[in-house]
Amino acid sequence: MYLSNLYRLVCFSVCLLFPAGLALAEKAEKPNVLFVAIDDLNDWVGCFGGHPEAITPNLDRFAEEGSVVFQNAHCPGPVCGPSRSALLSGFMPYRSGIYGNSQNMLDSGLVQTHATLPEYFSGNGYFTVSRGKIAHRQTTAKGSDPGHWMYDSWVPSPGGYGVDRSTVTSRDKNLIHGKKAPPSKHTKSSGSEFAWGVTRGGVRKTNDFLTAQWAAEELQKSHDKPFFLAVGLSKPHLPFYSPQEFWDLYPEDKNYRPEIRENDFDDILLPNGKKAGGKTKDYLWLEQNNLLNEAARAYLACTSFADHCVGTILDGLRTSPHADNTIVVIWGDHGWHLGEKLRYRKGSLWSESTRCPLIVKLPGSEKPLICRRPVNLIDLYPTLIELCHLPEKKNLDGTSFVPLLKNPGLEWQPTLTIRGEGNASVHDDRWNLIFEKKGVRELYDVKNDPMEWTNLFGKPEVQEQQAALEKFLPARYEKQLPPVEKSKGKPGLDETIRPHRLKLDLQ
Ligand SMILES: [Ca+2]
Numbered sequence: 001m002y003l004s005n006l007y008r009l010v011c012f013s014v015c016l017l018f019p020a021g022l023a024l025a026e027k028a029e030k031p032n033v034l035f036v037a038i039d040d041l042n043d044w045v046g047c048f049g050g051h052p053e054a055i056t057p058n059l060d061r062f063a064e065e066g067s068v069v070f071q072n073a074h075c076p077g078p079v080c081g082p083s084r085s086a087l088l089s090g091f092m093p094y095r096s097g098i099y100g101n102s103q104n105m106l107d108s109g110l111v112q113t114h115a116t117l118p119e120y121f122s123g124n125g126y127f128t129v130s131r132g133k134i135a136h137r138q139t140t141a142k143g144s145d146p147g148h149w150m151y152d153s154w155v156p157s158p159g160g161y162g163v164d165r166s167t168v169t170s171r172d173k174n175l176i177h178g179k180k181a182p183p184s185k186h187t188k189s190s191g192s193e194f195a196w197g198v199t200r201g202g203v204r205k206t207n208d209f210l211t212a213q214w215a216a217e218e219l220q221k222s223h224d225k226p227f228f229l230a231v232g233l234s235k236p237h238l239p240f241y242s243p244q245e246f247w248d249l250y251p252e253d254k255n256y257r258p259e260i261r262e263n264d265f266d267d268i269l270l271p272n273g274k275k276a277g278g279k280t281k282d283y284l285w286l287e288q289n290n291l292l293n294e295a296a297r298a299y300l301a302c303t304s305f306a307d308h309c310v311g312t313i314l315d316g317l318r319t320s321p322h323a324d325n326t327i328v329v330i331w332g333d334h335g336w337h338l339g340e341k342l343r344y345r346k347g348s349l350w351s352e353s354t355r356c357p358l359i360v361k362l363p364g365s366e367k368p369l370i371c372r373r374p375v376n377l378i379d380l381y382p383t384l385i386e387l388c389h390l391p392e393k394k395n396l397d398g399t400s401f402v403p404l405l406k407n408p409g410l411e412w413q414p415t416l417t418i419r420g421e422g423n424a425s426v427h428d429d430r431w432n433l434i435f436e437k438k439g440v441r442e443l444y445d446v447k448n449d450p451m452e453w454t455n456l457f458g459k460p461e462v463q464e465q466q467a468a469l470e471k472f473l474p475a476r477y478e479k480q481l482p483p484v485e486k487s488k489g490k491p492g493l494d495e496t497i498r499p500h501r502l503k504l505d506l507q
């Protein structure tokens, strides 16, 4: 902070003498930010080591080009809404009351009085621009709210994925490769359609590629101000639709399933002694139709497609005038189960669901580093403030991890993930402690038991570690905010939010 104050003083003095020189000095000093979100990407990425067959050459190349790969990064909440709302607002779910996908961050008193991350950058001299999913889309009484109001410029995506219906497998529709599957009790679903298939029209017709191409073009532009460019890719979020060429990377006859233990819940018990879980409907439907392996293959194909789009964005940066003065942050909003703990999807406090990809590259850095210290997406707001020399912002829940970018082996505090009001996990370098409101308690030695098969909670040999981690659990949880007010069919964006926010005296 001292250095940055000194910098401002020097700039101020220079400004008095050479007003035109200040703009130049500031522009040279302030790095741009390229902020790339990948929806529902877990650690099945080469440089994260989560799957031996994952083919992600673009993310891996980027990791090798002097990035810091955070292999033990976690989400504030294990679904889109709370994770992204926390990252963007800077407030953890237990403080904002945003625990699920049905709450709008604008209903939080904290968000109403504080600038979000893009707003803070805009208010401090940056040009902020975005396309694709960064915030979790909500509705308001006046229309749609995809977070457009946070940016100086927000570009809508065309949306939708054309798919070849003859290739579609869908649990919700009970279809296998476009044909009716045998009758099943397990088809009824809530949430996104559990489906996969091949897109029509090739890569260039896909929403994510168009978004990536837009970002690459945006990166060629020159601006008077430093920029904060936020790009959101929507895959590998369900349904797993991807172009044929990415399916072709994964031969059908190979095994892609992670190792699964049928008795995994024998040691995860409710206070009444009953097992706290078992096979979910997704799992049962896939098992009934012998599709467990194909589901994993579909996710991998979709991941390779997302990686291709990341490559398009990064190639845009490499050939741009900003290549040497841009901080790059690539993040996934949470993890994803593909059969582990007998389930699919996200939303749990096991590491499969809380761990998310996070890669940060500073301008000019050439040495690739791996950081295994526990960090969290909540830390990005204060980290980017520090990296871009913006004024310090008080009250944020995260901690700047700038010291880890220079020395990834530094001692570091454990980090939290919140799932609903009253449920939390605490991760440190080695352990995952899970506390649930309904009384389930778990402790895993993730370092030696990465699949979290053996629950050690309460065992005498782990008492010390357990007690140390329990200290990091939230003392209280803010009450969950009410679900969003529906727009009652009003089409279009809610255009009243940004003018309202600009009028506020935000902290
Ligand atoms: Ca997500």
Ligand SMILES: [Ca+2]
Pocket: 263, 264, 265, 266, 267, 268, 452, 453, 454, 455
């Ligand atoms: Ca177990």
